[in-house]
Amino acid sequence: MISLRLANDRLVVRQMHELKKQIPLLYALLCVNAFALTSTHYAVAPAWMTVGVLLVLAAVCTVRSIWWLRCDIEAMTPAEIRRLLARTNALTAVITLGFIGWAMRLGFYGGAEQQAHVASFVAITVIGCIFCLMHLPTAALLVSAIVGVPFVLYYIPSGNAVLIAIALNTLFVILVLVRVVLNNFKTFVELIDSRATLAAKQDETQRLMEENVRLAHTDSLTLLPNRRHFFQRLDEAIAVFDMQGAAFALAIFDLDRFKAINDTYGHVAGDRVLAETGRRLTAFAGECVVVARLGGDEFGVILLQTHETREAVEATCHRICEALRQPIDVGETVVSAGCSSGVAVFPEAGRTAAGLFDRADYALYHAKEKARGGVTLFSPDHEDAIRSERAVETALQISDLEAEMEVHFQPILDLSTDRIVMVEALARWTNPLLGRVPPDRFIAAAERCGLIHKLTLLLLRKALHDLKRLPDEIGLSFNLSSHDLTSPETVVSIMAAVRRSEIPPTRITLELTETALLRDFDLAQRSIQALRALGMQIALDDFGTGYSSLGYVHRLSLDKIKIDRSFMADIADTSGRSIVATVLDLSQNLSLDCIAEGVETPEQLAALRRLGCRFVQGYLIGAPVPVDRLERLWQTDAPTAALA
Numbered sequence: 001m002i003s004l005r006l007a008n009d010r011l012v013v014r015q016m017h018e019l020k021k022q023i024p025l026l027y028a029l030l031c032v033n034a035f036a037l038t039s040t041h042y043a044v045a046p047a048w049m050t051v052g053v054l055l056v057l058a059a060v061c062t063v064r065s066i067w068w069l070r071c072d073i074e075a076m077t078p079a080e081i082r083r084l085l086a087r088t089n090a091l092t093a094v095i096t097l098g099f100i101g102w103a104m105r106l107g108f109y110g111g112a113e114q115q116a117h118v119a120s121f122v123a124i125t126v127i128g129c130i131f132c133l134m135h136l137p138t139a140a141l142l143v144s145a146i147v148g149v150p151f152v153l154y155y156i157p158s159g160n161a162v163l164i165a166i167a168l169n170t171l172f173v174i175l176v177l178v179r180v181v182l183n184n185f186k187t188f189v190e191l192i193d194s195r196a197t198l199a200a201k202q203d204e205t206q207r208l209m210e211e212n213v214r215l216a217h218t219d220s221l222t223l224l225p226n227r228r229h230f231f232q233r234l235d236e237a238i239a240v241f242d243m244q245g246a247a248f249a250l251a252i253f254d255l256d257r258f259k260a261i262n263d264t265y266g267h268v269a270g271d272r273v274l275a276e277t278g279r280r281l282t283a284f285a286g287e288c289v290v291v292a293r294l295g296g297d298e299f300g301v302i303l304l305q306t307h308e309t310r311e312a313v314e315a316t317c318h319r320i321c322e323a324l325r326q327p328i329d330v331g332e333t334v335v336s337a338g339c340s341s342g343v344a345v346f347p348e349a350g351r352t353a354a355g356l357f358d359r360a361d362y363a364l365y366h367a368k369e370k371a372r373g374g375v376t377l378f379s380p381d382h383e384d385a386i387r388s389e390r391a392v393e394t395a396l397q398i399s400d401l402e403a404e405m406e407v408h409f410q411p412i413l414d415l416s417t418d419r420i421v422m423v424e425a426l427a428r429w430t431n432p433l434l435g436r437v438p439p440d441r442f443i444a445a446a447e448r449c450g451l452i453h454k455l456t457l458l459l460l461r462k463a464l465h466d467l468k469r470l471p472d473e474i475g476l477s478f479n480l481s482s483h484d485l486t487s488p489e490t491v492v493s494i495m496a497a498v499r500r501s502e503i504p505p506t507r508i509t510l511e512l513t514e515t516a517l518l519r520d521f522d523l524a525q526r527s528i529q530a531l532r533a534l535g536m537q538i539a540l541d542d543f544g545t546g547y548s549s550l551g552y553v554h555r556l557s558l559d560k561i562k563i564d565r566s567f568m569a570d571i572a573d574t575s576g577r578s579i580v581a582t583v584l585d586l587s588q589n590l591s592l593d594c595i596a597e598g599v600e601t602p603e604q605l606a607a608l609r610r611l612g613c614r615f616v617q618g619y620l621i622g623a624p625v626p627v628d629r630l631e632r633l634w635q636t637d638a639p640t641a642a643l644a
């Protein structure tokens, strides 16, 4: 059992430590006892047996003690220690044999007192040795056997009752001590075992804790660090760079077509796109580049190279965008998710994590709006824009919108009859403080500050009210914000407002942009179905500016497509014409009406006529005007292309 236990590495190391403390003491004890014996036999025994042996013994004990005192246990392997312990056992046997032999031999000299000294020397020394070798029981047992047995055998034939009594008594003490040593060693082994178990438990707890921290900071899908980690590193960067007075950059990367991919090819494909994006981003990570998934299809990068100029930061972000833009195999097909980036540089764009992140987010928003697929660095111009956007938001919140909002109407002409068949309602806001605010600006502001629901319904009510002043055959086209379609509450309110107006829903077309579908395709589609069920029609506005693939349009229940006005500029040349021709073909194939927006010149109108486009809208036909001006038009009985 003992040898088995010895196999335990931790145990042998501990044994060695204990022995290192005790063996030098053991040698000291041997020397002192030997000196005492020598001194009582000096006069009666030959000098070589007293002083001679003492000197040799002292030399051996000194050398061995020095070795023990100087040995470096930490530098030894358990195997080496095991070899040393075996050697210690052997040496113990040799020294013990020498000692007992020497003592017995000295027993021949001197009188009864000297003989009694020999007996007590052997008894005391053996007890001392056994104690000192407590942590190496094999050695303690060897000492006990080598001393105990010859000791008794040596004295019994002497017939000296005192010496026999000492010998038997010593033997008995040795036996008891052996028992004590074994018990003690067992406890020692158990202690080492329990310490080892405790240490293992502590290691495991430590490992679990570290794993927990890692998991809490990792995104499970992409295995990139997560938002929490990102903001922690951002805070650290701000603290360090603030002290150094240096600059660093924070960039947000957002996939342009992730929602469409997810909606079209399913979540598995979407997950693959995110995982691959994560893998590609990891290639950029390093000591000075922190990458993380912030959530959804948004990724964050912190560029900590202090020496980098704005141009270098921009170039790095372009490289990242380029990498993320590369096609991704999602199993059934290969997709390109596209990527835009917004960047803010510390400290000019912001000194706090929230401030800096907001600025990068704002720059991203601009990239999406104005330079899709590109990188936008936050600039002082953006700061001004933010300030004026805030002014618009504040004005929206405190103004009397009912009084300040107005709806203008722009006619839509049917080229097959040359008559106006519809009007598009366009919101107009004149604020006492800000003056005229363009609708795209205040609509976006209303979306940001949560006022869009209220504003849409207010404008719809006004538009429906004004529509009553126009002939019954004139339809109304009304713009919805992307937030409206994904808010079931707004959709229900729209239906209620139409019902209350008593205008047939069939007269009404709701225009929506692709952004609404990108926000939440399923919810948007459900809203579309509900509105169509009531008899209203749905038009996809600004077609061609977004990323609508033809298949994507097909999946929606649409009635109309409005070709964005940006295509009108090029309609005179071949390539521009062919794009419009393709969209017209598509709408015909899908049985959708097609309206060309932004028609400004007779040449554009002529080109559209030639291409077979039926509905047109633009300054050439008529600019947006208040309802009374439109009303007058019908009163003059010439509601044709003479409005502008």
Ligand code: C2E
Pocket (backbone or CB within 6 Å): 410, 425, 426, 427, 438, 439, 440, 443, 459, 479, 480, 481, 511, 541, 542, 565, 597, 598, 599, 600, 617, 618, 619, 620, 623, 624
């Ligand atoms: P939109 O729906 O694409 O509206 C057409 C925009 O083009 C209008 O700008 C209109 O005045 C302008 N436009 C019309 N004909 C021409 C033309 O021949 N050439 C040029 N260059 N432009 C022309 P507006 O009124 O400034 O509205 C801008 C955008 O604001 C609208 O774009 C629409 O997205 C949004 N908006 C306007 N009113 C509302 C509304 O009541 N609700 C919502 N949600 N959005 C609205």
Ligand code: CA
Pocket (backbone or CB within 6 Å): 424, 479, 511, 541
């Ligand atoms: Ca529109």
Ligand code: CA
Pocket (backbone or CB within 6 Å): 541, 542, 562, 564, 565, 597
């Ligand atoms: Ca439009």
